[in-house]
Amino acid sequence: MKNIQMKLLLFIIVITSIFIAGYTNSQNNSMPDDFNFSLNYGINGKQKIDTFNNVVVKDLVEDGTKEANILLTKREKQIIYDEMIKLDIMGELNLEEEKECETQPSSLSKWNIHMNGETKSFNYTTFCEIPDDALNLIRLEDFIHSIISNKEEYKELPDANGAYM
Known part of the structure; x- marks a missing residue:
């Protein structure tokens, strides 16, 4: 017993x-107090989410772009921060340039991330063979875009006119 x-x-x-x-x-x-990021993404990198300045830019295609002041809540930023930490976004990312390819119109992603006194910037274009790190970043872009696109301020922006071919 x-x-x-x-x-x-x-x-x-x-x-x-x-x-x-x-x-x-x-x-x-x-999340550290100094955590912020900016992300240009989409066709020609025209869309933008910038938490440094609380600015979002929506691509309206034929009608140019439209800017709005949109603030992420602390909880939303914490969730995004957690996702970035899971990806080790401040570490060494495998974004093999030789796997990028030319497409028309071209897609561009440009990141600028600041946390814990460090800043990291990187960018990439369309991939023909998507490395795992790039795929994870694309999913993160989509995730962040879904958070922004559900905000009232974003919903009030005009709809895109036209389409990219």
């Missing part, structure tokens, strides 16, 4: 330790 109690106690200690370690790690992911 004592052996079973010891095993149960050891099991409880291990589970508690894992829980505490997981909780501590999640607390270490808090």
